[in-house]
Amino acid sequence: MITDLPDDILFIILQHIELRDLGSIRLTCRSLNTILDAHRSLWVCAMEDVLSISPGPPQDDLTSMPLAEMKRKVLRAGYLDETWSTPDLSNRTYIDFPAHKLTKSAHLIPGGEWVVEVFDYGVLRMRTVDPRQYRYSVLFRIDDNFRCYEATPHLALSAEHQSLFVVVFRDQIRYKIHVYRLDTSPEPQFSLLTEVLSPRLGELSLPTIGGNLLAFLDFISPEDAVIVVRRISGPLFEQDQTVLRCVSCTQWISALRVISERHLLIHNHTNLSTVDIPDMISMRNEEAQYANPVIATFTRLYTAASVSECAISPVIWSGTGAHQTPIFLFHPSKSAMVHVVDVPPDGGPRHTTFLCPRPKAEPCGVGTRRSVFVDTSNDQDLKLFFLTMARGNSFEDWEPRWGTMSFPLQGRQFRGQVPTHISYDEATGRMCFLLSGNVWRNSIFTVDVQRRTRVHDFVEGAVAVFEKIDSYVWAWPLAIAIVAKVAFTISSRSR
Structure with a gap:
């Protein structure tokens, strides 16, 4: 019998159990459940797997977290992992609330409880997703001389786990970048952390935070374009910064990411490269135009056969002590190859690829382990494709799994509207659609995995009963199947 194996062997096998199988294992027999409860490190390993897709630095000390709380979070994450990509709409909850007619985009703050709306005329609004708490909202004007947006605003997290919102816009004469801190407690408010002006009167684009x-691109012409990297902390108008000149490359840069404190990731249509960030010096905003640019040194990771656009996962957080959060890069409708760039704590960037049999769909929410693609070619249905990445023992070992879900665009929720912007929070699996097209109104439509607290209660109750019983005959086939599958996988990888 499997349970006759030595505890240390069973411990090694159970370390490789997927989150979705932990709940089933606990319902099998007393022996396996006793082993799970006796080895706190098993739950710590599972909790680290849960935290690997949570944005920001670890907030919980796993060494002091109560075991019951750790089990609850792991089982909840396992349920989300199992049901997130299923086409069954019965395990989904929907929230539909009105949006301003001039709403340009809607962004979920990490955690999925708050959303930031961006209005066309330079106003931001932060409010709760739950319409019953709609009174908790605040309006904020970006700039009195606001003219237009130059890039879609995006969210990030600072090293202090603060939500940051980055806006690129033009006033009457030049480009500006504003970085706001989003506070949701005790009252929602926007706080300006950094204002970046363009003293060279260049075009500011591709802002990224890590x-x-x-970091951002300051572009005047192909011969006069630089990448500026600066710290957000410190006095508002004086930061440590450096200026990089990317020779014969900047005019083609299509994606820019800060992937660590020492590295940038650059995609320029044909090449995927990393750039070392040199030491910074303290200077004021107006001094940046006189700084001597440092010639950037590229380390090429990949060269494509032809020019193509890319969809790249956002860098939510990459500060000191971060969980390993690989960057994923897709070439929509061009290639089935997916690029993965990882920065381990003890080394430089690593690069690998795998083939993904994805359909012809555009990625709208690219995450570390779960991504969302959308296909709007059919005006009768909104079809979503879900890509789940199961990570193995090695960096190169990724297993893509696909799921689909369709919403009728002519249904009650949509009322003839179409999605114009999609926001996605990977840790909770929540999706937020800005719907427009109706002459009377816009709306924000959120899709969430149903909270199955009753299931969790049932699992915990069943485990309490099984702890008093040696075994259940009907449960043994399930236990044997799951543990044998994991053991076979481990032996196959070791060959």
Whole structure:
């Protein structure tokens, strides 16, 4: 019998159990459940897997977290992992609330409880997703001389686990970048952390945040374009910063990411490269135009056969002590190859690829382990494709799994509207659609995995009963199947 194996062997096998199988294992027999409860490190390993897709630095000390709380979070994450990509709409909950007619985009704050609306005329609004708490909202004007947006605003997290909102816009004469801190407690408010002006009167684009670093492209012409990297912390108008000149490359840059405190990731249509960030010096905003640019040194990771656009996962957080959060890069409708760039704590960037048999769909929410693609070619249905990445023992070992879900666009929720912007929070699996097209109104439509607290209560109750019983005959086939599958996988990888 499997349970006759030595505890240390069973411990090694159970370390490789997927989150979705932990609940089933606990319902099998007393022996396996006793082993799970006796080895706190098993739940710590599972909790680390849960935290690997949670944005920001670890807030919980796993060494002091109560075991019951750790089990609850792991089982809840396992349920989300199992049901998130299923086409069954019965395990979904929907929230539909009105949006301003001039709403340009809607962004879920990490955690999925709050949303930031961006209005066309330079106003931001932060409010709760739950319409019953709609009174908790605040309006904020970006700039009195606001003219237009130059890039879609995006969210990030600072090293202090603060939600940051980055806006690129133009006033009457030049480009600006504003970085706001989003506070949701005790009252929602926007706080300006950094204002970046363009003293060269260049075009500011491709802003990206990683930890406490802000990077962006300052472009005047193909011969006069630089990448600026600066710290967000410190006095508002004086930060440590550096200016990089990317020779014969900047005119083609299509994606820019801060992937660590020492590295940038750059995609320029044909090449995927990393750039080392040099030491910074303290200077004021107006001094940046006189700084001597440092010639950037590229480390090429990949060269494509032809020019193509890319969809790249956002860098939510990459500060010191971060969980390993690989960057995923897709080439929509061009290739089935997916690029993965990882930065381990003890080394430089690593690059690998795998083939993903995805349909012809555009990625709208690219995450570390779960991504959402959308296909709007059919005006009768909104079809979503879900890609789940099961990570193995090695960096190169990724297993893509696909699921689909369709919403009728002519249904009650949509009322003839179509999605114009989609926001996605990977840790909770919540999706937020900005719907427009109706002459009378816009709306925000959120889709969430149903909270199955009764299931969790049932699992915990069943485990309490099984602890008093040696075994259940009907449960043994399930236990044998799951543990044998994991054991076979481990032996196959070791060959």
